[in-house]
Amino acid sequence: MYVCLEGIDGSGKSTHTAMIEKWLKKCGIQVFRIFEPTDSKVGRLIREMLQDPGATDENFQRTLALLFAADRTILMEKIAQAESEGRVVVSDRCFYSSMVYQDGPEWIGEINKFARKPDVTLLLDLDPETAMTRCKGSDSFEDLKFLSRTRTRYLELAEKEGFFIVNADNGINKVHDDIKHVLAPKLGMCI
Template sequence: MYICLEGIDGSGKSTQIELLMNWLNECGHEILRVFEPTDSQAGRLIRKMLQNPNATNENFQKTLALLFAADRIILMEKIQEAEDEGKIVLSDRCFYSSIVYQNGAEWIKEINKFAKKPDIVLLMDIEPETAISRCEGKDRFEDVYFLKKIRNRYLELADKEDFMVVNANNGLNKVHDDIKRVIAHKLGMCI
């Protein structure tokens, strides 16, 4: 099973993936944790570019979208291999991030056509002001106005794609319990 957590920066994806991974391990599942961008050469280039002051401008976004698509092709092999071994894949972001951050352009969908669609997508929905207070301030995307636009795009996409929306404004344990309920139901587990 391939599970992805999506959301704006500061929504708690990494923290919740860590908690989810620990819980699933305790339940006897083998886990592969992945993230986008990866630690491949393309991923490292993306991370560096995300710190550029022009990272949110349109042409820069096009370049990032192409790099993310290339990085994803590398990642898909790892995901498929893990699923073939019966592991649960937990991902911090997937191709939906490109659709949202690059405003859903058709060419974004085309360059990501080889990306595997997650079995479950959990959207960590949070107020941008709260998210900003959690961020480290490294990326150019950590701007309230920009994150409001991205949050709205995520919510629109969640409605179209049937994501599970989790209120990430709640406390850490409440969010974790909400996520566990969704995952337990999909895996036929009791919590």
């Protein structure tokens, strides 16, 4: 099974992918945790570029979209390998991020045509003002207007694609419990 957590910066994706991994391992389930961008050469280039003050610029975002698509192509083989070994793949982001962060969903879909859709996608939904507070002092490049637009796009995509929406403002333990309530039945587990 391939599970992905999506959401704007500050929504808790990294925290909760780690918590899911710990929970599943405690239950005896093998896990392969991944994140985007990856730690490949392409992923490291993306991380470096995200530090640029102009990272939210439309042309810059197009370049990032192409790099993310390349990084995902590398990642797809690793996901397939992990699943063939019986591991649950838990991802901090997937190609859905490009669908909401970069313009042109048809183009984004085309350049990501080799990226596999997750079996389960959870959107950690958070108010952009709260996200900005959580990201203060980090290397997040977004501003409030950009995050607001991105959140709106996430909510639209969630409705279209059938994501599970989790209120990421409920506190870390409540959010984790909400995630477990979505995933446990999909994995044939009790909570």
